[in-house]
Amino acid sequence: MLDINELFKEDYSVLEDARLAAADDRLTADVCREKLWAVAKNYQRLIRESYRLISRSDRAERELNRMNEQLQQLAVRLEYEATHDPLTAVFNRSAIINHINQGLTTGHVALILLDIDHFKRINDEYGHPMGDRVICALVARIRRAVPQSAAIGRVGGEEFTIVLPKARVEEAMITASYIHSSLNASPLEVLPQQLVTASFGVSLGHKDSDFETLYSTADTALYHAKKRGRNQVALHEDFFRPQVKMGLSSENVQH
Missing domain, CATH: 1.20.58 (Methane Monooxygenase Hydroxylase; Chain G, domain 1)
Structure with missing residues (x-):
């Protein structure tokens, strides 16, 4: 001292x-x-x-x-x-899981699961660098189509989630249909010679549910969209109502 x-x-x-x-x-x-x-x-x-x-x-x-x-x-x-995908700058899988689980503690959460159709063909024909550019361009297209409250995540190579907190099934279907219409309206800028489309599965998680349950139902809906020929939006059968499927168009989407 x-x-x-x-x-x-x-x-x-x-x-x-x-x-x-x-x-x-x-x-x-x-x-x-x-x-x-x-x-x-x-x-x-x-x-x-x-x-x-x-x-x-x-x-x-x-x-x-x-x-x-x-x-x-x-x-x-x-x-x-630790929370973002390095290629696209959207949330990564672990961050999306946390985001959904936190949302389900306070209310319901709508989930859109999106998978790029025939993405392997794009990689095989144009190379993986082009595949990466396609993914980034598709994410940019998604960003322009979803509400500001939505959380976009990349949960697989060509698989993405759009999380809509406290949204109704009808709102999730409209958002998914808007993205679907946007992809079919014009090619991505990085690959102007062909359309890049995607298949969509939509589901809803109720309060006190969890990510695994919500993801499983959305994945089942995505499976049916692919089985019916891809490039379409499918709603999990647990939430199907005739009025949900009727009258969906991009004009109904609110941003």
């Missing part, structure tokens, strides 16, 4: 000499000047030392602030990388 008295021992000694000199009438002017000069030198040294310590403290504070800022930036980056 630092002893303050020991640290300033020399300064105390000089001050004591000066005090004694001031009280001694017998000392000559030269001796008094000598004592005063000693006090002045020590005072100058203390000023320099104080300035040095303050400067060091300021530098240390600036460095600490810089390191804290870097740590905060690193934490944000690591959090982002």
